[in-house]
Amino acid sequence: MTDTAATTPIPQNTPEKTNAASLTLVGIETIRAALKTIPHNSGVYRMLGEKGEVLYVGKALNLKNRVSSYLRIQQLPERLRRMVSLTRNMEIVITSSEADALLLEANYIKRMKPRFNILLRDDKSLPWLVLTEGHAFPQIMKQRGKPIKGASYWGPFASAWAVNQTLNVLQRNFLLRSCSDAVLSSRTRPCLLHQIKRCSAPCVDRISKADYKDLLTQAKLFLAGKNTELHEKLVQEMEEASTNLEFERAASIRDRIRSFTGTHHSGVINPTDLPDTDVIAIWQTAGQSCIQVFFIRGGRNNGNRAFYPSHAADEAASAVLSAFLLQFYDNKPPPPSLLINEPLEEQKLLEAALSSKSTYKIQMSLPQRGQKKDILDHALLNAREALERKLAESTGQRQLLEGVAKAFDLPATPSRIETYDNSHIMGQAPYGVMVVGGPDGFEKRAYRKYSIRSDIAAGDDFGMMREVMERRFRRSRLETDDTTPSDKPDLLLIDGGQGQFNAVKKILSELGVTDIPIVGIAKGVDRNAGREWFFTSHKPPFQLPERDPVLYYLQRLRDEAHRFAITTHRSGRSKKLTSSSLDTIPGIGPARKKILLHHFGSPRDVQQASLEALLSVSGISRITAETIYAHFHPETFTTSMEKE
Numbered sequence: 051m052t053d054t055a056a057t058t059p060i061p062q063n064t065p066e067k068t069n070a071a072s073l074t075l076v077g078i079e080t081i082r083a084a085l086k087t088i089p090h091n092s093g094v095y096r097m098l099g100e101k102g103e104v105l106y107v108g109k110a111l112n113l114k115n116r117v118s119s120y121l122r123i124q125q126l127p128e129r130l131r132r133m134v135s136l137t138r139n140m141e142i143v144i145t146s147s148e149a150d151a152l153l154l155e156a157n158y159i160k161r162m163k164p165r166f167n168i169l170l171r172d173d174k175s176l177p178w179l180v181l182t183e184g185h186a187f188p189q190i191m192k193q194r195g196k197p198i199k200g201a202s203y204w205g206p207f208a209s210a211w212a213v214n215q216t217l218n219v220l221q222r223n224f225l226l227r228s229c230s231d232a233v234l235s236s237r238t239r240p241c242l243l244h245q246i247k248r249c250s251a252p253c254v255d256r257i258s259k260a261d262y263k264d265l266l267t268q269a270k271l272f273l274a275g276k277n278t279e280l281h282e283k284l285v286q287e288m289e290e291a292s293t294n295l296e297f298e299r300a301a302s303i304r305d306r307i308r309s310f311t312g313t314h315h316s317g318v319i320n321p322t323d324l325p326d327t328d329v330i331a332i333w334q335t336a337g338q339s340c341i342q343v344f345f346i347r348g349g350r351n352n353g354n355r356a357f358y359p360s361h362a363a364d365e366a367a368s369a370v371l372s373a374f375l376l377q378f379y380d381n382k383p384p385p386p387s388l389l390i391n392e393p394l395e396e397q398k399l400l401e402a403a404l405s406s407k408s409t410y411k412i413q414m415s416l417p418q419r420g421q422k423k424d425i426l427d428h429a430l431l432n433a434r435e436a437l438e439r440k441l442a443e444s445t446g447q448r449q450l451l452e453g454v455a456k457a458f459d460l461p462a463t464p465s466r467i468e469t470y471d472n473s474h475i476m477g478q479a480p481y482g483v484m485v486v487g488g489p490d491g492f493e494k495r496a497y498r499k500y501s502i503r504s505d506i507a508a509g510d511d512f513g514m515m516r517e518v519m520e521r522r523f524r525r526s527r528l529e530t531d532d533t534t535p536s537d538k539p540d541l542l543l544i545d546g547g548q549g550q551f552n553a554v555k556k557i558l559s560e561l562g563v564t565d566i567p568i569v570g571i572a573k574g575v576d577r578n579a580g581r582e583w584f585f586t587s588h589k590p591p592f593q594l595p596e597r598d599p600v601l602y603y604l605q606r607l608r609d610e611a612h613r614f615a616i617t618t619h620r621s622g623r624s625k626k627l628t629s630s631s632l633d634t635i636p637g638i639g640p641a642r643k644k645i646l647l648h649h650f651g652s653p654r655d656v657q658q659a660s661l662e663a664l665l666s667v668s669g670i671s672r673i674t675a676e677t678i679y680a681h682f683h684p685e686t687f688t689t690s691m692e693k694e
Contacts, residue, residue, distance in 0.1 A: 074123060074135040081120050084140040090114045091144045094154045096162075098139040106133050106166040107158045109151035113142055129362050133166045149403040152396075156376035168361040168373035176206035176355075176382065177213040179220075179273070181266075186259050187234065187252035188266060190226040192217060204273045206382060208345055208353025216273075216352070224269040225250035225257075275325075275348030324349065324421065326385040331429035332371045332392055333437055337363030339370050340437035342429045343378075347385070354429070356436040368392045372400060379404055388414045389426050447489055453600035454541070458569055458586055464540035465489055469607045470554075471545040472514045473615035482518035483615045486539075487607050496537070498522070499618050511546070512553045519557040539566055545608050547572035551585040571608050582608075632656060635681045637674065645669045646678075657682045 088095075093113050097106040110116030120126065120134050145151040159167050175194045181202040182189045192213045197203065207213035220226055227234065227249055229241070234253045243249035250257040250265065257265075271280040284303055291300035329344040339359055345352035357378075361370055371392050384404050394400060397414055404412040417423040448463070455463045467487045472480065486496035500518045544550050551570030558566065570585035582601070583591045594601040632643045632653050649667045650656045656664075656678070664675035 074131065077134040077137040078121060078123060080137050080139065081117060081134065085114060085117060088114045088117055088140075088142055089144065092146075092148045092151050093142055093144040094151050094158060095143075096141045096158065096164075097133060097137045097166075098141065099136050100138045102139070104158075104162040104164045105136055106164050107155055107162065109148070109155040111148045111151075113144075127364065129166065129364070148399060149406055152376060152399060152403040153380075153407070156373075156380050159373070160377050160380055168359055168365060168370055170357065170374055170377040171360050172357055176208070177210055178203045178205035178207065179213060179216060181270075182231075185231065187227055187262050189228065189230070189234075190217065190220055190269070191228055202270075205347065205352060206345060208343070208355040212353030216350070220269055220272070221248040224265045224272070226265060226269060227252055229253070273348055275350070324425070325387060327387040327389060328385050329389045329425050329429045330371070330375070331390070331426060331433045332367050332374075333430060333433035334367050334370075335434075335437060336441060338437060338441065339365075339367065340433045340440065341371065341374055342433035342436065344425065344429050346425075354432060356433065358437075358440065368394050372396065375400060376403070379407070383408055384412055386410050386412060388412065389422055389429075390414055390416060391426055391430055392416075443491070444489060447491060450600060450603045451489065453598075454603070457594060457600055458541070458567060458584075459588065460541065460567055462540070466493075466537070466539045467541045467543055467607060468539040469543040469545065469611040470515065470518060471608075471611040471615040472511055472518070473612075473619035480514055481615060481618045482514055483611060483618055484518070484522065485607070485611045485614050487610075492610060497614060511550070515544075515546075515550060515553055516557050519554060520561065523558065523561050523563050542566055542568045543604065543607055543611075544568065544570045545572075545611055546570055547583070548585050548591070555587065571604060635678055637677055642670065642674065 090112050092109075092111045094107060094109050095113060095117055096104050097108075099105050108116065117140070120130070123131055123134060126134065143154060145154060159169065163169055177192050177194050180191050180193045180198060181204075182191075182198065183200050183202055192207075192210070205213065207216070217228070221228065221243070225248065228243070229237075229249075237253040240251040240254055240256065241249065244251040244256065250262060252262055268280055268283065271283070288300050288303040291297075291303060324346050326348070327346040329346065330341060332339055332341045334340075339361065341357045341359065342354055343357065344354040357374065359370055359374055361373075371390060372394050375388075384407075386408075393416060394414070401412050401414055415422070417426055451463050451465070451467075454460070454467070465488050469485050469487070470482065472482045480502035482500040482502060484498040484500075486493040500521055502514050502517055504513070504517050542554065544554050547570060550572075551568060554570075555568055558564065558568070568587065572583050572585070573581065581593065581596070582605070583593055584604075585591050594604075632638055632646060638646075645667060646656050647653070650659060650663075659679075661675060661679045664670060664678055665672060667675070670678075
C-alpha cells in the first residue's frame, strides 16, 4: 500500500494551518498503529477522541481494508479529514457477518451518538394497541415502552391520537373492556362506558365468557385487516338473530356493519389493498432532510410521522435513508414490506440485516406505478412540506435569537439559552428546573429536574437556586475545546428580579464561571405580562417594547420554565402523598400494605402498634408481624428467627 499521507507536505504559512496539519498527522499515525492489529474480518470500528469520546462508528466487510482508506487523507471529504485529525484511539468488534456488523453499528450509533455519524435525534417510542391475554375477559389498551409478557400487540401507531381513534372504533363496535384488572374485580355496577355503549360490562356479568370471546375474535379479525371475513361473519349473525326474532340484536349488528363500512374506504390516505407496510420517503433541501413514515397495518393508515436526522450538509439522500432505517428499526419490528423513494447502495444487505431480526423476510421496493406509487408520492409531498415548514420556523427562530443578542449586547447569536425556575408549596417538595431553547426551539431532551436535597428553610428561593446552580456547574462539563461538543450555555435566563439575578451572579462567581451572560426577567409591580423588567450586569434595568417579538420569545422561555417547574413539583408531591413508611419494610407489598392500612387507618398507627396488635390482623403471619415491629423498634426487639 502506498503511504500518500506520510509524504503530504505540511503548510507552513500560518500557525493555524501548521497546527491543523500536525493534528492530522497525529490522527494518521493513530490509525496506522491500529492497523497493525486489525484483522480482515467483518465487524464494527469506533474512532475515539482525546478524551475517549466516540467520534465515529462504522462497519465493514473487511475491517483492515476499510480502516486503511482513512490514510488516503487527500481523497476524503473535509468532514472525514476533520474526524481523522481528532482520532486518538480505535476500537473494533468482530462479527460473524456484514449484516450483523450493520445491526451492531446502528445500535452503537443510537447509544453513543457520535458527532460524525448520521443521527436519528427524535426516536421516542411509538404507541401500540395491546390485548392482555390469559384472562377470561382480556383488556384492550394503548401502551408504550417495554412489552407485556404474553400480550398481543398491533401497531405501531404514529401518535397517541392515531391509536385513540382505533381504540374508539374497537370500543364502539366490539365493546371490549379498557379498565384494569383491579377495577374489573372491584366494581359492583356498570361504569359510564357501558351506559354509552362502549363496554359490554363483564365486571358485573352483563356478558358471558363465550360471547365476550366471540367479540374478541371479531376484534382480532378487524385489527388483522380481514374485513371481508368479518363482514360475512356479522351478516350471518344478523340473519340468525332476525330468524330467531331477536330484532334488537339484529339491529345492533346492522349498525356495527354500517360502522365498519364507514371506517374502511380505499384511497391514497387509507389503502385497503396494501398489506402491512411502512411507506418511507425522504426529501432534502438546504443541507437538511425530512423523512416521512406512514404506518399501514391491516389495510388501515395508522398515521404518519416526520423525522429530521442530524447529518452533514453534503450527505446524499441514500446514505441518510440507509442510516435512518437501521436506527429506526433498532428497537421495533419492521413490517414485511418497506416502500422507499431512493435507491440504496446496500439494499440487499439492509434487507438481510432487518430480516435477521424478524421471523419473516423483509423486502424493500421503489414502486414506479399504481397504488403503491401514489401513496409514496403522497408521503414525499408530506416530507417536502414538513421540511419547508421547519426551515421557515428555523429562519424565524434565528431572527429571534439575533434579537436576543442585540437586546442584551451578547458577543454572538446564542445557540443555547438555559432558563431556570423553582417550585414548592411552603417549602414542601421543592424542585428546581432548567429548560433549554435554541435554533430548533425548545430542546426538551436537554431539560433537567433538580430535587432540592439540602436542608433549606421553607420558601428560601435563593437557597434553592444556589443548589441548582452548584449542581449544574460544579461538575463542570464546560471545559471543552473545539474537538468535543459542549453543553455550555450562551445565556442564562433567571425567572426573578434583582435579588435572584445578584444571587445567581454571586454563586457562579464563586464557582469560577464568569464568562456566561446572565439575565433576570421579572414582571412589574402590577404583574402584567408584557411589562417585564430585565436585569443585566452592564446596564440599568430596562423594558422591551410591548409588541417586540423578542419580548414574546423571552416570555415563552420563562413560561415554559414555569410550566415545567409546576408539573415537576406536582409529580414529586403526588409521589410523596402516595408513599408511606410502610414502603420501606422488607416483604411488605401492596396487598399487605392495604390490609394494614384498612385495619389501623394510617401508617402512623401501624408504626405505634404493639406486636400483639399486629398479630391480631387477619392475613398477617407471626413472622410478618415481627418484621414490621422490628422495623419500627430495632433497638428493643429481636425476631423469633433471629433468636433461633
